Amino acid sequence: MTQLIPLADGMFVALLEAVPDAMVCIAADGRLVLVNAQAERLFGYERAELIGQPVEILVPDAARAVHPGHRAGYVADPRHRPMGAGLSFAGRRRDASTFAAEVSLSTIDTDEGILVAAAIRDVTGQRRMKDLERSNHGLESFIYTVAHDLRAPLRALSGYSELLLEEYWEVLGEEGRGYAERIVAVSEQMGQLIDYLLQLSRVLRAELHLQSVDLGGEAAQIAEEIQRREPLRHVCFTIQKQVQALADRRLILTVLQNLLDNAWKFTSGRDDASIEFGTASGGDAAVCCYVRDNGVGFDPAYAAKLFQPFQRLHAARDFPGLGTGLASVRHIVERHGGHVWAEGAVGGGATFYFTLDGKESA
Amino acid sequence: MTSQSILLVEDNPDEEALTLRAFEKSNISNEVVVARDGAEALAYLFPGDGDGPRPALILLDLNLPKVGGLEVLRRMQADARTRLIPVVVLTSSKQEEDILDSYRSGANAYVRKPVHFSDFADAVRALGEFWLLLNEPAPSRGPESD
Numbered sequence: 001m002t003q004l005i006p007l008a009d010g011m012f013v014a015l016l017e018a019v020p021d022a023m024v025c026i027a028a029d030g031r032l033v034l035v036n037a038q039a040e041r042l043f044g045y046e047r048a049e050l051i052g053q054p055v056e057i058l059v060p061d062a063a064r065a066v067h068p069g070h071r072a073g074y075v076a077d078p079r080h081r082p083m084g085a086g087l088s089f090a091g092r093r094r095d096a097s098t099f100a101a102e103v104s105l106s107t108i109d110t111d112e113g114i115l116v117a118a119a120i121r122d123v124t125g126q127r128r129m130k131d132l133e134r135s136n137h138g139l140e141s142f143i144y145t146v147a148h149d150l151r152a153p154l155r156a157l158s159g160y161s162e163l164l165l166e167e168y169w170e171v172l173g174e175e176g177r178g179y180a181e182r183i184v185a186v187s188e189q190m191g192q193l194i195d196y197l198l199q200l201s202r203v204l205r206a207e208l209h210l211q212s213v214d215l216g217g218e219a220a221q222i223a224e225e226i227q228r229r230e231p232l233r234h235v236c237f238t239i240q241k242q243v244q245a246l247a248d249r250r251l252i253l254t255v256l257q258n259l260l261d262n263a264w265k266f267t268s269g270r271d272d273a274s275i276e277f278g279t280a281s282g283g284d285a286a287v288c289c290y291v292r293d294n295g296v297g298f299d300p301a302y303a304a305k306l307f308q309p310f311q312r313l314h315a316a317r318d319f320p321g322l323g324t325g326l327a328s329v330r331h332i333v334e335r336h337g338g339h340v341w342a343e344g345a346v347g348g349g350a351t352f353y354f355t356l357d358g359k360e361s362a
Numbered sequence: 363m364t365s366q367s368i369l370l371v372e373d374n375p376d377e378e379a380l381t382l383r384a385f386e387k388s389n390i391s392n393e394v395v396v397a398r399d400g401a402e403a404l405a406y407l408f409p410g411d412g413d414g415p416r417p418a419l420i421l422l423d424l425n426l427p428k429v430g431g432l433e434v435l436r437r438m439q440a441d442a443r444t445r446l447i448p449v450v451v452l453t454s455s456k457q458e459e460d461i462l463d464s465y466r467s468g469a470n471a472y473v474r475k476p477v478h479f480s481d482f483a484d485a486v487r488a489l490g491e492f493w494l495l496l497n498e499p500a501p502s503r504g505p506e507s508d
Contacts (some may be wrong), residue, residue, distance in 0.1 A: 151454045151477070156376035159479035172485065184478075191477040198456070 002019070021119040024053045028113050030071055042122060044094035055118075060092045074116065078107040091120060100127045104226045140204045147197035154194065158187035196324040197311065206247040215289060216243040219256050219277040226264050235267060238280040245287040245356045251332045252356075258325040259291040259352050266295035266350065285338060285355030294349040303342050365482035366494070367412040369417040371434065372452075373426050380479060381421070381452075381486060388487035392418065394495060400429025404437055407444055412422040416502065417447060419493045422469075424453045424460055446500035448493050 011032070016023050022039035024032055034048050043058055055071070056064045074081075081104055090259070091101040101125050108115045161183040164172065172180060216239055223237045260275065267273035276292040298306065305311045309327035310344055326340075329352075333340050337357030344350035350360065368385075378396055385394055395417065397403035403422075407421045408412045424431035431451065438444040450471040451464045461472050473489065476482050 148386070152374055152377065155475060155477055155479075155482070156374075156380070158477050159376075159380045159482065162479040163380075187477065326448065 008172070009099060018118070019119065024050075024118050025057065025108070026071070026116045026118065027081060028075065030054050030056070030068060031055075031328060033115065039120065040231050042093075042120065043091065049094075058092055060098045061089045061096075063090070072136060074105060075107075075114070078105075078114075078116070081105045081111070089120075099124045115129070140201050143197055144201035144205070147194045147201065150194050151191075153210050154187055154190055158191070161187070193310070193324070196328070199337075200309075200331060203251065203328065203335060206248070206251070208251070210246050211246050211249055212244055213249050213252055214242060215245050215247075215252065215256065215287075216241045216277065218253055219243075219260065219291075222253070222257050222260050223275070223277075226260060230264075233268070234271070234273070235264065236272075236274040237315075238274065238276045238278075243277075243279055243287070245289075247336055247356055251335070255332050255354065256291075258329050259354075262325060262352075263291055263293035263295065265348075266297075267293050268295075272297065280353065283355075285357055287356045288353060289356075290351050290353045292349065292351040297344040297346050297348045297350050298342070298344050300344060303344070306342050307340060326352075364456045367395050367415065367417045368490075368494075369395050369397060369403065369406065371397045371400065371420065371422045371426065371431065373398050373423065377423075377475075380482065383435045384479075384483040384486035385490065387483050388490055390487070390490035390494060392490075399427040400431060400434045403434050404429060407438065408441070413443060416443070419490075420447055420500065421452045421489070422449055424451060424455055424464065432463055432467050435464065435469055439468040448497065448499065450489055450493065452489075 016025075016034060016036045019036070020038070023034075023036045024039050024041040025034035026059065027033045032053055032055055034311045035047055035050050039050070045057075056067050059067045076341075089103050090098045092098050103120045104119045106117050143298050161180045164180045165177060165184070220237075220239045220241075223239060227233075227235065227237070256277075260277070263275040267275065267324055272294070274294050276290075278290060278292075280288045280290050307326050307330040310323050330340050333354045333356070338355035340352065340354045342350060342352050370378065370381055370424075372381060376417050378398075382394060382396075395406065395415075397406055397415070403420075408458065422431045422434060428433075435449060435451075438447065445468070448470045449468065449471045450473060451462065452473050452475060456474050464472050471489075473485055476485060
């Protein structure tokens with residue numbers, strides 16, 4: 001039983017009002033003798049409506065019958081029970097709606113006998129967050145499992161159509177071969193989609209290993225590799241040096257690779273192609289970078305679509321690709337607590353921005 | 363009891379047929395024995411009455427019914443009679459954990475099955491040529507003393 005310092009009545013009531021949680025005090029017979037303003041607000045009652053009522057008025061209908069038993073049990077063995085000590089309850093508001101609550105209990109020895117003091121906190125929000133995290137995690141595993149399991153039938157699809165082409169070339173005839181070739185081609189596409197899903201689940205699930213990365217240095221290296229792949233194309237790269245950022249190196253390299261690959265791809269029709277990497281002012285973010293090109297650009301009306309998976313703004317025959325690169329970029333940047341956006345005009349080039357927060361987002 | 367056979371541990375009949383076809387297309391003419399899950403593979407390697415057959419190469423899928431591929435690897439590692447048989451994990455997973463777990467459990471190689479049959483056939487041929495022709499297997503001296 002807890003009473004360290006005797007308090008004057010007024011002081012006790014003032015203390016009761018000062019705590020952030022809803023507080024109610026219950027006499028030995030289970031009737032409410034004191035409630036604070038937070039309790040009035042939480043349960044939707046006026047003080048006068050509560051005082052003198054059995055505490056069960058605040059308990060959901062389903063638990064009302066057993067509650068007096070719990071109460072008697074506590075009074076018989078009144079150890080202090082802090083919040084989070086396994087006391088998960090539901091509370092009942094005046095309008096009969098209920099909410100998830102955490103309750104801590106202690107006793108107060110007074111001249112009129114023992115009072116039980118209960119602090120009640122609405123934890124609906126926290127519960128919902130936890131549920132959301134759990135279901136997100138479930139979703140990530142689900143994506144992985146589905147993508148992984150799709151590979152087996154896909155391999156059979158692709159494998160047997162290739163065998164058809166190889167071993168029944170004559171029998172199939174020209175039209176038949178054309179059909180089989182279509183199956184092979186779409187299997188290839190499906191394989192890339194599955195790989196995207198696997199990569200996505202990896203990005204969503206991966207633990208971020210944040211370290212200081214020189215984005216400028218990395219961008220310069222990627223640019224060099226891209227140039228080496230197609231030595232006949234002339235592209236002017238302008239890359240800002242020494243752009244330090246806190247990021248997961250492996251993931252942020254995927255971002256730079258995707259953005260620079262895109263810039264390279266969408267400037268392929270120009271003799272005077274130029275690609276630029278640099279930093280801009282990005283509001284509160286620790287770092288704001290951009291990749292700018294003078295390629296075909298895009299219609300700004302569709303700017304938001306760019307970062308959706310499997311969306312393409314250009315015909316596949318003009319610019320090959322699945323439309324998953326920018327979606328990956330967005331996922332990775334958002335995992336880093338940053339965001340992405342794009343500016344551009346048809347025929348006027350494109351600029352892709354991303355910010356990094358230097359912190360991991362949940 | 364070292365034989366020149368290949369043990370293929372694969373539960374998917376489509377994959378099995380493709381793998382057998384890939385072997386046919388290569389120059390590997392060794393007999394291929396198929397086990398359809400981990401338990402069947404273990405029963406083949408450890409028949410219960412004395413020494414089982416010693417394949418020259420095992421191609422092992424990871425995701426298998428009953429007993430998984432990693433468990434097969436561990437059981438083989440724990441037994442001196444099977445410890446030195448080369449095992450290639452042949453799977454569609456490229457999860458880092460799977461790769462690490464495979465090596466930790468004693469796999470000699472890890473190959474992710476390519477989607478295209480032509481690539482897969484190339485991979486199977488390369489595996490056969492390396493492990494059956496180029497690689498020098500551990501000499502068989504009967505059960506080891508450790």
